[in-house]
Amino acid sequence: MNLSNIQPHLDNHMLYAIVICIIAITICFSICIFYLSFRTKKIAKLVDSSSPSHKVDSNKSQWRKSIDSIVDDYNNNLISHDEACAKLASIARKYVSLLTGKDITTFTLKELSSLRNKWNNKIGADKLRQTITALYPCEFADRNINNQAQQTSVEQAAHWVLILLESWSSNDRNSKRKSKRNSKI
Structure with a gap:
């Protein structure tokens, strides 16, 4: 029995797809964090106005x-x-x-x-x-x-x-x- 038959090989196309998915998830996560931090600052600016x-x-x-x-x-x-x-x-x-x-x-x-x-x-x-x-x-x-x-x-x-x-x-x-x-x- 050959070990290569039990676990399929990851070819280059599969590796590229995994890397692209990881990059896409990272970008989406970064956009969400950026949006939420901007939104929080905007709300804080309204609440913490110059005239409390x-x-x-x-x-x-x-x-x-x-x-x-x-x-x-x-x-x-x-x-x-x-x-x-x-x-x-x-x-x-x-x-x-x-x-x-x-x-x-x-x-x-x-x-x-x-x-x-x-x-x-x-x-x-x-x-x-x-x-x-x-x-x-x-x-x-x-x-x-x-x-x-x-x-x-x-x-x-x-x-x-x-x-x-x-x-x-x-x-x-x-x-x-x-x-x-x-x-x-």
Whole structure:
């Protein structure tokens, strides 16, 4: 009995195929690691923004000044009603984006509504959705036809954004406390 008959020989074609497979697997593995490391950095950059939550909370006066500035610009006829509402909605979105670490500045109403299921701060998510929903008719509706757009003043819209601004962090802390209590039970 010959030993070469028991184990078949590996010819050059088989060796080339094995080497190519090993190289392909190595390349795929490297691409996955590169993608995941890039994705992690991108997420970390969003979460670790230049304005973390405690900084934004202590800087609420700047946000209030921005809101007051928009109302003043509107009252001085420097911007239109639609522009004022759009700027107020933008402030609300930016503020919540900074607090949560999630960029929601371009989210649709449907996407904003879905945040309630994803965030611990359900009250805050509801207030954000309600604020943006209330500002939508002012921003996009025909004021001649839409009653809500006719009746909503810039001052009222600013008040809604201020309520969101003032109540967000306290709601966020309350939801964290509830989460801690629930985890202890």
